[in-house]
Amino acid sequence: MLRLSTRGAGFDQAFRRLVRDRRESDEDVARDVARILSDVRNRGDEALIDLTTRFDGHSLSDEASWRIEPAACRDAFDALKPELRAALELAAERIRRYHEAQKPEDRDYTDETGVRLGAKWLPVDAAGLYVPGGRAAYPSSLLMNAIPAKVAGVERLVVVTPTPKGVMNPLVLAAAHLAGADEIWRIGGAQAVGALAYGTKRIQPVDVITGPGNAWVAEAKRQMFGVVGIDMVAGPSEILVIADGNNDPEWIAADLLSQAEHDPSSQSILITDDPLFADTVADRIKVEIAMLQTARVADQSWNKHGVIIEVQSLDEAPALANALAAEHVEIATDDPEALFTRIRHAGSVFLGRHTPEAVGDYVAGPNHVLPTGRRARFASGLSVLDFMKRTSFIQLDKRALQAIGPAAIALAEAEGLPAHARSIETRLGI
Amino acid sequence: MLRLSTRGAGFDQAFRRLVRDRRESDEDVARDVARILSDVRNRGDEALIDLTTRFDGHSLSDEASWRIEPAACRDAFDALKPELRAALELAAERIRRYHEAQKPEDRDYTDETGVRLGAKWLPVDAAGLYVPGGRAAYPSSLLMNAIPAKVAGVERLVVVTPTPKGVMNPLVLAAAHLAGADEIWRIGGAQAVGALAYGTKRIQPVDVITGPGNAWVAEAKRQMFGVVGIDMVAGPSEILVIADGNNDPEWIAADLLSQAEHDPSSQSILITDDPLFADTVADRIKVEIAMLQTARVADQSWNKHGVIIEVQSLDEAPALANALAAEHVEIATDDPEALFTRIRHAGSVFLGRHTPEAVGDYVAGPNHVLPTGRRARFASGLSVLDFMKRTSFIQLDKRALQAIGPAAIALAEAEGLPAHARSIETRLGI
Incomplete structure (x- = not known):
């Protein structure tokens, strides 16, 4: 964990380094991914078979090894504990309502010169959704990606997800049922992105690819941009908490750790005007980590990427927040609006003491797929617009x-x- | 020129080949561009000096060789012939009005559960606009890119444009004055895109890069996507004209040639249900080409990429148009609406017999920066949204x-x- 103070001697330089450090994938990844994409483009399903055996230890042989049928998803959904099913349904319902209101309006008017002008929005024909296996196999991500596509009116929603050693994640299948996925293919990695973009004999190509993934998946999406639409280039997740000394340190420690537990490359940053509060939170984090099942990941993330910045006044916070342009920003003060109006660059902002970022991950309604790595300077969270396009017209x-x-x-x-x-x-x- | 008929034996295969042929840049370009970008990232202004000498024959030495001052743009504007100045002003005014109405609305509401939700749209801090030198140095492109940025509220609008052998284009300067460009740098190519994305000692980085360019510029933008936002991956321009036999063949020939004269790689396609009309248009094109100052380019484009497709009925046209997903689609019939309602994928549609695509290039109002190479399946024309981003919030x-x-x-x-x-x-x- 890095501790900075705006009053400290080397602050400007250290902060600039913090802002510049993008924690991104390296050139080796780009080369590997280019090779895999070209293999899938040239050899199609044969390449998928080879790469899936190699990377996932899963053999694509009969139909059932290639695809997961809708009936299996329905069964997984029906088998959920009632409490969990209700939670998924509440999340889906709230996400759907928030995104319904994002649907853009068409324009069609004739101006005083007699020129008819307009714009017509239509959904893409097919969207591909990457769902990770392993650590980041989150049913919430499936809902956050699939529901905007369905709200947009996408007719063919194709899920790809690796099933390492053949193992499927029943929670993901249940969410796929709830969200209405049309096809589910048991492939992952850069090869799955290539299959969605180029199409193969078995898999028809899609128009847009969204969804989280590791560095290989993110790089594959970046390389396929232009062949298909993609939501954005995703990097490690991050949270910035702006908190005064009147917060419960336990609450703020939990918020910082909720980001840290995602991945060793996640980043949690606290800005506070109270040095004693900063100390208490730092101590509390150590205690809390010990109690977590995700301790190993959270500990790595907090030690390597965690930052506490002491400011003389929270008045300094918006400028720092704008330079960091973080994915998630919490403002835990009595009057969060005063700071929020000065924040220009952030993926999503969580206002007040009772809005932990985690409610936004699951049930608040806005999308949890948000720009990372300072991309909030120019990018927005996933929305219905990512699955639609506009045709202008003139008469x-x-x-x-x-x-x-x-x-x-x-x-x-x-x-x-x-x-x-x-x-x-x-x-x-x- | 390729002549096809939907009744012909090999039509499906030939049409599929036509749809797949993306006419895109090759791997050599990608490698060269990667090298240039990395040079600019590492050596900054020094790399710009070397590359600009090498590619543009222009020496970046004193201040005036680096930048064009606003005063020079104002002078260029003042020196325009009155008729041309009025035309530019009419174009700017109509573009501004069309794009003003694109500004998205913020949301802020509290639902019945007491959850406050919303979304706030803000402009990016800085936008970079590439303006080509040479053949494609179009003042209209400058307006089409700069005005949406200014309407979005972008405070710093940076133009980069090569000045080969030191030569500046006064029309582009005049348009830069009219549109309100804040900085103009005399650099071009992939190196200019790299400078805008990474920043150098002289040039502060921007958040979004838009604007047309050759294959190197387009590839550089693609490679910088994620470091900055970009409008889209642009390829050669294209038009699809859907016309019945009741059109004046001269009008339709001119429309097809207005695309062909842009670049040898441009593509013009005619779909008609009248084989005799097709013959007349083909003949007329030969006559017209001979009269054009742009004959060489138009001839190359039409010979190499021009296509005429005969259909039995124009009822077949929307399906073909959707597969082609062309940048520009003209529907020259008495009831264009009947076909337009069935067109799902197109950048911009020009309805009726009196709407040549060229009015959309200049003065109609909608943006002329449109998705090419079948990207209308998932992408939209340039808009105010390309210069803004959305922050969601939860309380x-x-x-x-x-x-x-x-x-x-x-x-x-x-x-x-x-x-x-x-x-x-x-x-x-x-």
Whole structure:
């Protein structure tokens, strides 16, 4: 854990280093991924078979080894403990309602010149959703990715998920049932991203790929951007907690650890104006870690990437927060709004003392797929818009073309594009 | 030029080949670009000096060789012929009005559970705009990229443009004045994209990079995606004209050529149900090309990439158009709406006989930066949204946390994330 103070001598330099450290994948990963994608593009299903045997210890042989059938998902859903099923249903319902309101409105109007203008939003035909196996196999992620796609109106929602040594995660299957996945393929890694983007004999290509994954999956999505749409380039998760000294240190320690337990590369940062509170939280974190089943991961993350920044006044916090542009920002003060209005760059903000980030991960409603690694400077959380696209349209009659056509002709001629000018002139009889 | 008929024997195969042929940049370009970007990242301004000398024959020495000052842009604007200045102003005004209406609305509401939810849209701090030198130095492109950024509220708009052998394009400077560019740097190519993304000692980095460019620029933007936001991966331009036999062949020939004259790799496709009309258009194109100053480019494009597809009925056109997912689609019939409602994938659609695509390039109002190479399946034209990002927010009081917290605890426990559960339990005194 790194302890900084804005009053400290080397603060500016240390903070700049903190901001710049992107904790991203390296060039080896990029090369490996390029090789895998090209293999899948060239050899299709054969490449998938080889790579899945090699990386997942899972043999793609008969139909059941390739796909998980909807009936299996329904069974998994029916087998859930009632409490858990109700929790998943509450989450799905709240996510759906929040995202329904994101649906964009079409435009269609005729201006005073007689030019009809508009924009029409439509869903993509097919979306692919990556669901990790292993540590990060979260049913909540499946809901957060699948529900916006379904709300957008996507007709074909394809899930890919590795089943290492053949093992499936029943919670993920249950969530797939609840969210209405149309196909589930038992493949993972960069090869699954390649299969979704290029298509194979078995697997039809999709138009957009979303969903979390390790460094290989993230890099594969980055490399496939342009062949398909992707949600964003995802890096390690992060939280910034801005807290005054009037918080219960146990609450704030738990919030910082809820990020740290995700992955050893996760980052938790506390900004506080109370040095004593900072000490208490740091002590409390040690105690809490010991009690966690996820202690090993949380400990690694907090030791390696954890940061506590002491400020003289919380007035300094928004500028630091904007430079960090963190995925999650908690503002644990009595008047969170005062700081929130000054925060320009953040994936999602959690306001007040009773809003731990974890409610946003599951049941609040907004999406938990958020920009990491300072990308909140330019990127937004996943939304219905990621599964839709806009077609603009223009309609002129002769009178409207007479009104604005001559300006277009002048510009086309100035740009040295005579056929552009001609396409208007010939219609105006010029 | 390729002539196909849906009744022809090999149509399905030939059409599939047409759809798949993306006319994209190759691996050599990707390697060169990666090398240039890494050079700019490591050596900053020194790399820019070397590369600009090498590629543009322009020496970056004194201040004036690095930057174009706002005063020079104002002078260029003032020196425009009145007719051209009026045309630029009309274009800017119509583009501004269309894009003003794209500004998204914030959300902020409290639901019946007492959970406050919302989303706040903010502009990025800085946007970089690539403006090509040489053939594609279009003032209209500058307006189409800069105005949405300014409408979004971007405070720092940075233009990069190569000035080969020191030559500047006065029309581009005039447009930069009109659009309100804040900085103009005389650099181009992949190195300019790298400078905008990574920043150098002279040039502060930006958050989003947009604007057209050649294959190197497009590849550089693709490789920088994730470090910054980019508008899209742009490929060669294309038009699909759907026309019945009642059109003036001269009009349709001009429309097809207005795309062909852009670049030898541009593609123009005509779908018609009238074989005689197809013949007349094909003949007319030969005549028209001969009269164009852009004959060489238009001829190359039409010969190599032009396509005429005869259909039995225009009823077949929407399915073909959706497979092609073209950047521009013209529907030149009496009832264009009937076909338009069935078109799902297109960048922009031009309806009726009096709407040549060229009006959309300049003065109609909607953006002319549109998805190419079948990317209209998942991507949209440039808009105000490309220069903004959304921060979601959540606020709970204790009662609201009591209502939805237990479901989050159940899900966190099921996912094996005890610190997530603990951050809620500790607040509820569990």
